[in-house]
Amino acid sequence: MPRTSQPSEVRQSLVSYAARILGMRPYFSGKLRQKLQERAQKMGFVAAEEVIEAIISELASNKFLDDRYLAAGYVRKELRKGWGPRIILLKLIRLGVDRETxxxxxxxxxxxxxxKEAISHYLKKISRYDPRIQTNKLFQRGFNGAAILNRFDSATQED
Structure with missing residues (x-):
């Protein structure tokens, strides 16, 4: 049977949980919201959505949650891994970041x-393939056509 606890008890429990998991690693607000909802459900708290939203907004206003900062770091990391902007956008949305951010x-x-730098780095890994296959692989990894063509044009001029 679900518990009907005092809002202050629910809030205190969820705030301490949020502090503990944010102390381990940063989370996007969407992912933290999901984790808090799962925790509230696991503990049997009913109607914890308002409390969770208040916690999220308080953490964001105190700069403990900063989706813009995390998203920028995530984009840089994924570019270094050889992923293009289109795939990175889909990954960010899947992680709970709003489309605008x-x-x-x-x-x-x-x-x-x-x-171009990310493409050059990735092309070193796939240099054994024909240029058409390389282009196809770059499109599959989410790079846009202008960056791919620009990179191949500059590579042709260097030869």
């Missing part, structure tokens, strides 16, 4: 020079 992070962190 994800697109803003991609615009600032994955501009054309950074994409």
């Amino acid at each position: 994800a697109q803003e992070a991609i615009l600032t962190e994955a501009d054309l020079p950074q994409q």
Whole structure:
């Protein structure tokens, strides 16, 4: 049978849980919201949504949650791994980042020079393939056509 606890008890329990998991690693607000909802359900708290939203907004206003900062770091990390902006956008949305924040992070962190650098790094890994296959692989990894063509044009000029 679900517990009907005092709102202060629910809040205190969820705040301490949020502090503990945020102390281990940073989370996007969407993922933290999901974890708090799972925790509230596991503990049998009924109607904890308002409390969770208040906790999320309080943590965000105190800069313990910063989706923009985390999204920018995530974009840089995924670019280094050889993923393009389109795939990174889908990954960010899957992680619970709103589309506007994800697109803003991609615009600032994955501009054309950074994409060219990521493409160059990835092309070193797949250099054994024919240029057509390389181009196809780059499209599959989410790079846009302008960055791919720009990279191959500059490689042709260097030869």
